[in-house]
Amino acid sequence: MTVTTGGKRSSSFRLRRVPAVETVLRALGDTELPRPLVARIVRQELSALRKLKSIPSLDQALVQIRATLVHLRASRIQPVINGTGILLHTNFGRAPLGAQVLETLTQIGGSYNSLEYDRTGGGRGARGAYLEACVAQLCGSEDATVVNNNAAALVLILRHFCGSTRPENGAEHKSGRASPGVRSEVIISRGELLQIGGGFRIPEILEASCAQLREVGTTNKTSLNDYARAISPRTALILKVHRSNFFMDGFVSGPLTEQVATLAHEKRIPFVEDLGSGALVDTQQVSGLEHEPTPAESVRHGADLVCFSGDKLMGGPQAGLIAGKAKLIAALRREPLFRALRCDKLILSALQTTLEIYLREAHADIPILEMLAASTAGLRARAEMIVAALAGHPIAASIGVGQARLGGGSLPRSAMPSITVDLGHSEFKPQEIAARLRQHAVPIVGYIARGTFKLDLRTVFPRQDAEVVAALRAFR
Numbered sequence: 001m002t003v004t005t006g007g008k009r010s011s012s013f014r015l016r017r018v019p020a021v022e023t024v025l026r027a028l029g030d031t032e033l034p035r036p037l038v039a040r041i042v043r044q045e046l047s048a049l050r051k052l053k054s055i056p057s058l059d060q061a062l063v064q065i066r067a068t069l070v071h072l073r074a075s076r077i078q079p080v081i082n083g084t085g086i087l088l089h090t091n092f093g094r095a096p097l098g099a100q101v102l103e104t105l106t107q108i109g110g111s112y113n114s115l116e117y118d119r120t121g122g123g124r125g126a127r128g129a130y131l132e133a134c135v136a137q138l139c140g141s142e143d144a145t146v147v148n149n150n151a152a153a154l155v156l157i158l159r160h161f162c163g164s165t166r167p168e169n170g171a172e173h174k175s176g177r178a179s180p181g182v183r184s185e186v187i188i189s190r191g192e193l194l195q196i197g198g199g200f201r202i203p204e205i206l207e208a209s210c211a212q213l214r215e216v217g218t219t220n221k222t223s224l225n226d227y228a229r230a231i232s233p234r235t236a237l238i239l240k241v242h243r244s245n246f247f248m249d250g251f252v253s254g255p256l257t258e259q260v261a262t263l264a265h266e267k268r269i270p271f272v273e274d275l276g277s278g279a280l281v282d283t284q285q286v287s288g289l290e291h292e293p294t295p296a297e298s299v300r301h302g303a304d305l306v307c308f309s310g311d312k313l314m315g316g317p318q319a320g321l322i323a324g325k326a327k328l329i330a331a332l333r334r335e336p337l338f339r340a341l342r343c344d345k346l347i348l349s350a351l352q353t354t355l356e357i358y359l360r361e362a363h364a365d366i367p368i369l370e371m372l373a374a375s376t377a378g379l380r381a382r383a384e385m386i387v388a389a390l391a392g393h394p395i396a397a398s399i400g401v402g403q404a405r406l407g408g409g410s411l412p413r414s415a416m417p418s419i420t421v422d423l424g425h426s427e428f429k430p431q432e433i434a435a436r437l438r439q440h441a442v443p444i445v446g447y448i449a450r451g452t453f454k455l456d457l458r459t460v461f462p463r464q465d466a467e468v469v470a471a472l473r474a475f476r
């Protein structure tokens, strides 16, 4: 065994009273974790024990160390059965990928590939050129490109337009930072300064990109004139951010995308729209939900650039897609930052297959769209099978109703009728049922509503039903 103990310290008096790393490792047996990682934890725990006044017995130490290892093991990325009814759960990796995309990942990831190779000429090729054409086609734009995620897309766009001088501003400043005559202001409505998920705030992204915020209007009302009045020689661009994760109702109004676009074009100022989710299909048609603006609409309405996520409603891998004017896209590709934000072969190939699925209109191969389109009758039939399979077992299962949601910053009003398997137990409270199911080999996560633990079947893949039944049968 090649375990390093604390060198010199191992000769100290106190250490002799604390079990040796090797002793503990042997006593732990197989922990199903890589041995160097276990040794690391053991060393950390033992060094904490050394600081205690009274040193516990080996058995006590083992209990503590095992608990830490269980915690560590639980923090590995692993499959989860999502019974929350939230389709795009950021904690669960947003959109799951379909069979065709997985096939691509196996083929491309497991061999050399033509990522930057020109088969025709035998020389270097452009990375992602084919899929960029696919994005442009789907968005009805002149050109398109792809970076790591939508936040990166926004940063790239802002860095490009802010802090760089343009000819009409007079003297060129190579340093790029906010020097006089530099266009650095981004005009944005106060109603669109939103926060998305864990700490992604539009105003902070703007600041980090050296853009100066030029807020216009009020939280609930912004007029076209508010935008017009804010335009100055310092204006770098007008940004519109889709309110993707909340909605405002009542005394609310703002100009349409096409009105802002017309104003921006008259004043010769770039107009960028961040759509957030970026559905490539009509969500109303697929699911009966409200309509989510599509990138194609944004382009048609006059946005010079539109950016959106790959792993939200589009249902692909994490990526930030940017579509729009050829000249601007070409300029973004030339930005030094672009290189730092580029995607790898796995993402690009997964995206390529996802985009081809859309171009062929084979939407059944996009799991998120399948879940959106699932009928409650179909969900109910599955619930009946699950409930029947649990007859005579200690856990009491019944069919319930629930409301599935899109989540992940898409369609905040997106409640969809759904079917749940409701679980009860004579000995366990709903919280205890939840905790135990989270401990299952494939963690099963549901939610508690009005004192009942529920599993929403819209977000459980039909192929996972058997696993759910097995876990619930093992429940004592």
Ligand SMILES: *Cc1c(COP(=O)(O)O)cnc(C)c1O
Pocket (backbone or CB within 6 Å): 149, 150, 151, 152, 196, 200, 241, 242, 243, 244, 245, 274, 275, 276, 277, 308, 309, 310, 319, 320, 408, 409
């Ligand atoms: C989700 C979202 C983002 C961030 O997208 P990521 O792909 O998670 O980086 C940016 N803007 C809006 C409006 C969003 O909804």
